[in-house]
Amino acid sequence: MITAPPSLSTPLQLGGRGTPRTLRCRVLQSPLAGVSDRIFRGLVRRWAADALLFTEMVNATSLELGHGLIKVEELASEAGPIGVQLFDHRPAAMADAARRAEAAGAFLIDINMGCPVKKIARKGGGSGLIREPDLAARLIEAVAAAVAIPVTVKTRLGWCGSDADPVGWCRQLESAGAQLLTLHGRTREQGFKGQADWSAIAAVKRALRIPLIANGDVNSPEDALACLALTGADGVMVGRGTMGAPWLVGQIDAALSGRPVPASPSALERIQLAAEQLQALVTARGDHGLLIARKHMGWTCTGFSGAPQLRHALMRAPTPAEALALLQRAEAQLAAPGRCEP
Numbered sequence: 001m002i003t004a005p006p007s008l009s010t011p012l013q014l015g016g017r018g019t020p021r022t023l024r025c026r027v028l029q030s031p032l033a034g035v036s037d038r039i040f041r042g043l044v045r046r047w048a049a050d051a052l053l054f055t056e057m058v059n060a061t062s063l064e065l066g067h068g069l070i071k072v073e074e075l076a077s078e079a080g081p082i083g084v085q086l087f088d089h090r091p092a093a094m095a096d097a098a099r100r101a102e103a104a105g106a107f108l109i110d111i112n113m114g115c116p117v118k119k120i121a122r123k124g125g126g127s128g129l130i131r132e133p134d135l136a137a138r139l140i141e142a143v144a145a146a147v148a149i150p151v152t153v154k155t156r157l158g159w160c161g162s163d164a165d166p167v168g169w170c171r172q173l174e175s176a177g178a179q180l181l182t183l184h185g186r187t188r189e190q191g192f193k194g195q196a197d198w199s200a201i202a203a204v205k206r207a208l209r210i211p212l213i214a215n216g217d218v219n220s221p222e223d224a225l226a227c228l229a230l231t232g233a234d235g236v237m238v239g240r241g242t243m244g245a246p247w248l249v250g251q252i253d254a255a256l257s258g259r260p261v262p263a264s265p266s267a268l269e270r271i272q273l274a275a276e277q278l279q280a281l282v283t284a285r286g287d288h289g290l291l292i293a294r295k296h297m298g299w300t301c302t303g304f305s306g307a308p309q310l311r312h313a314l315m316r317a318p319t320p321a322e323a324l325a326l327l328q329r330a331e332a333q334l335a336a337p338g339r340c341e342p
């Protein structure tokens with residue numbers, strides 16, 4: 001068994017022009033577009049009081065036009081550190097958006113330089129910035145000049161395998177003023193294919209002075225410990241592994257801090273969680289909340305007999321009330337005396 005080095009239970013200090021921040025937890029919940037909304041973050045927070053969580057990525061130009069403000073402003077009501085992740089290719093729009101996020105109570109501003117989506121990258125945002133290092137530097141400088149809280153960057157190893165220079169690229173980001181980097185161990189060309197290259201993250205870690213967070217294929221406390229041992233990174237960020245498992249960040253935090261790892265919720269508790277999330281989404285978003293809840297219910301309702309049939313029915317339930325009734329029926333069946341979970 002790999003155990004966490006004691007250095008991982010110490011807080012991580014982040015500089016800021018005027019408002020330095022302390023990360024008390026070495027596992028971060030990744031920004032997940034369409035997933036990491038306020039309600040999802042609330043569930044993650046239940047298991048991970050101190051972890052840094054992120055908004056979904058927010059387009060700075062949309063904010064300028066008054067769209068998507070809720071994604072930033074709603075964090076004011078949340079407990080614990082929440083970073084706002086911004087993307088755009090316009091330094092002035094990014095600076096303005098960062099100011100709004102800081103005013104709303106953001107713990108830090110993260111700039112997305114890894115999103116592979118074509119329409120974003122083509123315009124020079126997300127991973128498109130890997131091919132525009134001068135613009136990337138100007139974006140960091142503009143945002144850092146606009147806010148007092150730390151400015152961080154989340155990026156990938158490079159654009160494609162043949163021309164990737166992760167060490168050179170990350171050093172440029174550091175020189176431009178980024179105060180922490182999160183590095184997903186894949187290139188833009190890879191998307192989500194293949195294995196994340198933790199050795200490449202290790203090489204970057206050795207070359208940087210600022211803290212580095214390793215990202216990619218960390219799906220359990222064991223993965224987190226192995227990734228940190230191999231990369232020497234200052235922490236890990238988890239993404240897909242938390243979809244349907246909002247307790248994972250808390251489990252990894254416990255493992256890294258040398259505390260007993262809390263058990264994953266039982267099937268019955270998972271169904272109750274799915275029902276809670278559905279109701280919260282419908283309260284917040286009306287009937288559209290059902291569409292958002294479908295994917296979460298599909299991820300959460302797994303691993304018990306009857307789960308495939310339940311998921312099938314949930315995907316087709318035409319109203320929130322019918323979806324809720326399906327969950328309640330499944331809950332009653334699982335809770336029935338004499339019924340054992342697999």
Ligand SMILES: Cc1cc2nc3c(=O)[nH]c(=O)nc-3n(C[C@H](O)[C@H](O)[C@H](O)COP(=O)(O)O)c2cc1C
Pocket residue numbers: 030031032033034035056057085112114115154184215216217218237238239240241
């Ligand atoms: C559905 C989905 C949405 C994502 N949205 C974002 C995002 O808004 N910003 C971002 O930087 N990365 C985003 N990512 C990438 C993840 O944050 C993460 O870097 C990637 O999934 C690798 O980590 P993992 O193996 O732990 O999932 C997204 C990934 C997925 C699957």
